[in-house]
Amino acid sequence: MANVDQEFLEYLVKSIVDHPDDVKIDRKVDEMGVLLDLKVNQEDMGMLIGRQGSTAKAIRTLLRIIGARHNARVNLKIEEPEGSTRPVRERPTRDMDQVVDDLRQL
Numbered sequence: 001m002a003n004v005d006q007e008f009l010e011y012l013v014k015s016i017v018d019h020p021d022d023v024k025i026d027r028k029v030d031e032m033g034v035l036l037d038l039k040v041n042q043e044d045m046g047m048l049i050g051r052q053g054s055t056a057k058a059i060r061t062l063l064r065i066i067g068a069r070h071n072a073r074v075n076l077k078i079e080e081p082e083g084s085t086r087p088v089r090e091r092p093t094r095d096m097d098q099v100v101d102d103l104r105q106l
């Protein structure tokens with residue numbers, strides 16, 4: 001396979017992010033297949049993951065296709081950058097009575 005998967009991932013991710021010099025990829029091969037460990041700048045995580053994980057899912061799908069063409073199982077692990085913070089989403093809490101009332105109004 002000669003690191004085709006790693007080169008493809010590097011090209012793809014560097015094309016997406018704003019800080020291409022911060023992209024680091026480690027490649028490990030074992031009996032389970034190939035594991036690509038990806039690290040990017042914390043400011044680029046949103047672009048890399050995409051809305052509801054759609055970009056990351058697409059990248060993983062493409063890597064699986066490349067792996068299949070070379071008879072290998074390729075997995076991607078995206079490392080969360082040090083110091084990154086995830087925004088906490090406030091979910092409105094409702095008790096069962098409120099839910100039932102809302103359903104009755106339908």
